[in-house]
Amino acid sequence: MSGTDPTPKLEDVASRAGVSTATVSRFINNPDVVAAATGERIRAAIDETGYIPNLVAGGLASSKSRLVAVLIPNLTNSIFNDTIEAMVEELSAGGITVMLGLTGPHEIQAEQMIRAAISRRADAIISTGPINEPIKALVRRSRVTFLQVWELPEDPVDIAVGFSHPDAGRDIARFLMGRGYQRPHLVTANGSRARMRSAGFKEEWLAQGGQAPSEGEVDIPSRFGHARRVFAEIRRLEVQPDVVVCGSDYLAQGLIVEAQTSGLRVPDDLAVVGFGNTSVAGEMRPTITTVDIDGRRIAREAIAAIQRRTRELAPGERRIDVGFRLIARESA
Amino acid sequence: MSGTDPTPKLEDVASRAGVSTATVSRFINNPDVVAAATGERIRAAIDETGYIPNLVAGGLASSKSRLVAVLIPNLTNSIFNDTIEAMVEELSAGGITVMLGLTGPHEIQAEQMIRAAISRRADAIISTGPINEPIKALVRRSRVTFLQVWELPEDPVDIAVGFSHPDAGRDIARFLMGRGYQRPHLVTANGSRARMRSAGFKEEWLAQGGQAPSEGEVDIPSRFGHARRVFAEIRRLEVQPDVVVCGSDYLAQGLIVEAQTSGLRVPDDLAVVGFGNTSVAGEMRPTITTVDIDGRRIAREAIAAIQRRTRELAPGERRIDVGFRLIARESA
DNA sequence: CTGAAAGCGCTTACAG
DNA sequence: CTGAAAGCGCTTACAG
Numbered sequence: 001m002s003g004t005d006p007t008p009k010l011e012d013v014a015s016r017a018g019v020s021t022a023t024v025s026r027f028i029n030n031p032d033v034v035a036a037a038t039g040e041r042i043r044a045a046i047d048e049t050g051y052i053p054n055l056v057a058g059g060l061a062s063s064k065s066r067l068v069a070v071l072i073p074n075l076t077n078s079i080f081n082d083t084i085e086a087m088v089e090e091l092s093a094g095g096i097t098v099m100l101g102l103t104g105p106h107e108i109q110a111e112q113m114i115r116a117a118i119s120r121r122a123d124a125i126i127s128t129g130p131i132n133e134p135i136k137a138l139v140r141r142s143r144v145t146f147l148q149v150w151e152l153p154e155d156p157v158d159i160a161v162g163f164s165h166p167d168a169g170r171d172i173a174r175f176l177m178g179r180g181y182q183r184p185h186l187v188t189a190n191g192s193r194a195r196m197r198s199a200g201f202k203e204e205w206l207a208q209g210g211q212a213p214s215e216g217e218v219d220i221p222s223r224f225g226h227a228r229r230v231f232a233e234i235r236r237l238e239v240q241p242d243v244v245v246c247g248s249d250y251l252a253q254g255l256i257v258e259a260q261t262s263g264l265r266v267p268d269d270l271a272v273v274g275f276g277n278t279s280v281a282g283e284m285r286p287t288i289t290t291v292d293i294d295g296r297r298i299a300r301e302a303i304a305a306i307q308r309r310t311r312e313l314a315p316g317e318r319r320i321d322v323g324f325r326l327i328a329r330e331s332a
Numbered sequence: 333m334s335g336t337d338p339t340p341k342l343e344d345v346a347s348r349a350g351v352s353t354a355t356v357s358r359f360i361n362n363p364d365v366v367a368a369a370t371g372e373r374i375r376a377a378i379d380e381t382g383y384i385p386n387l388v389a390g391g392l393a394s395s396k397s398r399l400v401a402v403l404i405p406n407l408t409n410s411i412f413n414d415t416i417e418a419m420v421e422e423l424s425a426g427g428i429t430v431m432l433g434l435t436g437p438h439e440i441q442a443e444q445m446i447r448a449a450i451s452r453r454a455d456a457i458i459s460t461g462p463i464n465e466p467i468k469a470l471v472r473r474s475r476v477t478f479l480q481v482w483e484l485p486e487d488p489v490d491i492a493v494g495f496s497h498p499d500a501g502r503d504i505a506r507f508l509m510g511r512g513y514q515r516p517h518l519v520t521a522n523g524s525r526a527r528m529r530s531a532g533f534k535e536e537w538l539a540q541g542g543q544a545p546s547e548g549e550v551d552i553p554s555r556f557g558h559a560r561r562v563f564a565e566i567r568r569l570e571v572q573p574d575v576v577v578c579g580s581d582y583l584a585q586g587l588i589v590e591a592q593t594s595g596l597r598v599p600d601d602l603a604v605v606g607f608g609n610t611s612v613a614g615e616m617r618p619t620i621t622t623v624d625i626d627g628r629r630i631a632r633e634a635i636a637a638i639q640r641r642t643r644e645l646a647p648g649e650r651r652i653d654v655g656f657r658l659i660a661r662e663s664a
Numbered sequence: 665c666t667g668a669a670a671g672c673g674c675t676t677a678c679a680g
Numbered sequence: 681c682t683g684a685a686a687g688c689g690c691t692t693a694c695a696g
Contacts, residue, residue, distance in 0.1 A: 278408075
């Protein structure tokens, strides 16, 4: 191993093992098809040369990239982080490279990121954000496997793995009504999913005979830092709410801090509901009542769907509903 | 544009524009070198065919991947998230694809991720975690540009962009002593950088005539959720500290919540210092005294260093110190 | 179970 | 400013 050796290639391994490059390639990608003794010699040659396969060349030849693009709005304060983390872990464990695209809160960079993924001939694109028409057209034209995750549109561009946001909103409404709350305040982020949840909430709340809730808006994503302004706005309301429904556990946490700082007790003076069941929800004082989304399950279903495509198996459902689960804790 | 067209190739664009593939390639990668009129025809042909370059083929031919691997321990509760977000944004803006590797808290997957990056012939690997000997050897052998970020070892594997953790610890010690605190409690995560900061803190604290601080340990990363146990341990101490020094703003935030829940006032009864100046530090009640690291600057310096390599410019420093800044807020 | 050879879709000296 | 052609490092029918 002299310091100036060029990077070893398949050919170097092959000649060292006394076989053709085809056989080495087979051994690497499909060891069973190679005779055991030959395989041993190849393994030794790989170790001796320190060979690391060139997946760029391999990808070009096989037209399989083993690359999956994951598109997320942002890394900080993101309610998807558990899902993303699970996704990246499971993909990596399967030998798949994850290409990360940050699309910005309103998906500004989404199209550029999708083009980049297509340029690299990604096996699939997993998107956590909403999709507009130009993007749909681009995706369809490229025929890339496209996963919309964390939502469940009527007619997915390709495949969707998620849950019904309106239903989640309705569940929260029923839960709060069941607990006897009467004056909810809805804090809705300016994104389509948050709006769907709020719409579901209101529909159910009114259907159950509740008074119309008061409402506030925040910029997406629903962050801890929004709490000061939101709480100040709530205090100025004519009718003080008895519970605040938030778009994330982070905002809920912030409101708890604000309420307590003002001398209010949570939940007695003001209750708070979060969303996402991020780790902080179970760790805050008081612990936060929230809606749990099984991020690992979303990750697994997404990966299974991708593999059905890659391995040309029978297609599964186009809409995979992983559901959600309301977790009652101390804050409401 | 009939629905069954195969994906257009460079050749399709070339024949449509009446030029060779070489000229189209030049136009795409280096437009200035192509005559304006020819360029116009090529642009039109690209639009008409909906051509998206195949970067896999391009990368193989040019042996430039325009791919950078970013290795981080975890996505949630990560103090690096601002740095990573900045890094991904700036790299993407420069047309570079980011490959994301999750290495786990103790860098368990780091070697596998580095192999994956080398397999894709990444132009550079940016690592936010500590590096062991096998990894050093692997990196050196592959001759990939390797950036260690958020730390500043004496002898970097290749290039380091970060700051001195011992110095940061010393600064915190001086600051707290200046404010008149007398009984600090150090909560150190079981990672090398946290230990360096704590060592720096203790050295300076003792040098300034302080009594030996009490200490606790947490699993890396320093998370919000550690606060309950840490606070309980503090309460059992013979000598109650007057300030707790944490490895992250998240843990500091958790301790504030715990202290307040126990009826202690922060900072009067117990002060708290965080680390990282994540967004929550300025938004918490009370706001958190912490150490700011300029994540964007780290990102910019890292990218500049990569480009010096890629474009074969004169090499810059091997150790780039971006410093840090203690921010005094309400919590200490 | 293995090899010879074509081909994946680009880039880039080289020549003009 | 542009083209013909070799080559990047693999994979994979095809044949044996």
